[in-house]
Amino acid sequence: MxxxxxxxxxxxxxxxxxxxxxSAYAQVIDYKEYNGTVVDAITNDPLISVSIKLSNSNLGSITNDEGAFSIKVPDGREIDAVEFSLLGYESLSLPISQLTTGKNRIKLTPRVTQLTQINIATFKSAEALVKAVFAxxxxxxxxxxxxxxxxxxxxxxxxxxxxxxxxxxxxxxxxxxxxxxxxxxxxxxxxxxxxxxxxxxxxxxxxxxxxxxxxxxxxxxxxxxxxxxxxxxxxxxxxxxxxxxxxxxxxxxxxxxxxxxxxxxxxxxxxxxxxxxxxxxxxxxxxxxxxxxxxxxxxxxxxxxxxxxxxxxxxxxxxxxxxxxxxxxxxxxxxxxxxxxxxxxxxxxxxxxxxxxxxxxxxxxxxxxxxxxxxxxxxxxxxxxxxxxxxxxxxxxxxxxxxxxxxxxxxxxxxxxxxxxxx
Structure with a gap:
């Protein structure tokens, strides 16, 4: 190995x-910048490595170790929402119109997931599941x-x-x-x-x-x-x-x-x-x-x-x-x-x-x-x-x-x- x-x-x-x-992007691009912090809706603790994605595009970013983010939205693109997602939390999609160009405070709600024993029993073992992932x-x-x-x-x-x-x-x-x-x-x-x-x-x-x-x-x-x-x-x-x-x-x-x-x-x-x-x-x-x-x-x-x-x-x-x-x-x-x-x-x-x-x-x-x-x-x-x-x-x-x-x-x-x- x-x-x-x-x-x-x-x-x-x-x-x-x-x-x-x-540069492949030498042209001048106009954009609006939005920034803020993503926190746990219950504890108000900052959330790290939250994925941030702009709708109808492949543009995105991620929060830092203090939950802070900034995202630049180019003009002229049909981007109408920002999507926030993190492992173990409900994903959240917010219309761009609800964000300000100042400090935004985004709250994500923890989510408890139930997978039945039937789901897990599909695989002989956890190792079998890992092998299926690569297959x-x-x-x-x-x-x-x-x-x-x-x-x-x-x-x-x-x-x-x-x-x-x-x-x-x-x-x-x-x-x-x-x-x-x-x-x-x-x-x-x-x-x-x-x-x-x-x-x-x-x-x-x-x-x-x-x-x-x-x-x-x-x-x-x-x-x-x-x-x-x-x-x-x-x-x-x-x-x-x-x-x-x-x-x-x-x-x-x-x-x-x-x-x-x-x-x-x-x-x-x-x-x-x-x-x-x-x-x-x-x-x-x-x-x-x-x-x-x-x-x-x-x-x-x-x-x-x-x-x-x-x-x-x-x-x-x-x-x-x-x-x-x-x-x-x-x-x-x-x-x-x-x-x-x-x-x-x-x-x-x-x-x-x-x-x-x-x-x-x-x-x-x-x-x-x-x-x-x-x-x-x-x-x-x-x-x-x-x-x-x-x-x-x-x-x-x-x-x-x-x-x-x-x-x-x-x-x-x-x-x-x-x-x-x-x-």
Missing amino acids: KTLLSYVVTLLLFFSGVGLMP KKAENNMKQSAVMTAFYRETIKKRNRNVSLTEAVVNVYKQPYSSAEKDMVGLHKARKSTDYRRLDTVALKLQGGPFSTLYLDIMKYPEYIFTPTTLDEYHFSFGPPSTVNNKAVYVVNFKQKEFVDVPRYYGSLFIDSETLALSSAIYSLNLTGFEKDANTMFVKKKPRDIDVTPLSASYRVDYREKDGQWYYGYGSVDLSFKVKKRHRLFNSVYTLSSEMAVTDWEANTTGARLKGKDRLKPTVIMTDAVSGFSDPDFWGPYNVIEPEKSIESAINKIQRKLRRDNS
Whole structure:
């Protein structure tokens, strides 16, 4: 089995550059922007990773870790409603006319789903259900190639302080799920700033940038988690059912079996009860007792006097459905490491987070492909490009994930430094 993590993290001392590909959206687009917060209707707690979709389009976004969102609605499109959906909640569709251009407060109601024993008894076991999901991939998942616009954000924190921030709009040339051909990614627009002094001369970096989240697409890249061989290394069991988009979903929990002597994953799969399509997966790497193995999986290059210990590794992938076809909509990676320089008394804890949300897509009817020079490599590492932080309209009409308060604070610091440098 290929290891997803071997593509994810490395310790590097140098950064190589990437170029920006020409914009496919050079024309000026007028739009209205709506923002607000999505909360639980009962507890008023902010809701994370709520999917936001504009009706009659493929445009969308997602809420951040504080439940905040912004959505840009282009003029001249027949968009009359905004749809909010989250695992375990009633979906909500609101007319655009009911939203203000100021702060909106959206409330979602929890939903309890009952799937009868007859539903579950359809399958001999939870493992049989998981096998059925992959067997129906060609039927359920996107059959045509597509060009997707996605927003990518990557942060590195030393303890609780942001020391690196990367944001980008990328174009993903998504291949059909039945095809063995890999997806291609082109960089459209990006900005990045790293405080190398606070990295103790060691640049902790997510290797692969957007690919680290794209490879979480289990249905496209099952080799990174489940293969016909490794399926036998997991124990699968049914959990309480839930809902996505007001549809009932099976919940299958999984963990590695006791005899497996290498680190595997544990978590939950959320499977649409009607189509048996995977709608979401939330999982982590089992590090307990496998610290040395995990260290080998993660760290591909580092200075000799640096010791690195992985502390946690968590992942999430969400799929969206349109016209009976399911496709990758969102992926996130959260990793933490303890880094210690030999002969130093104290160590540092780094947290690396990356997420990518598909904000628009269209069928690739012409079979367009990225030229070699415009393709990002899975090993790409973006160079600093801080100038974009000084432009409040940097993203223009593109939908992006709202920054959290800590990220906003980091952006404000970058902007203040740029003003000082230009004065």
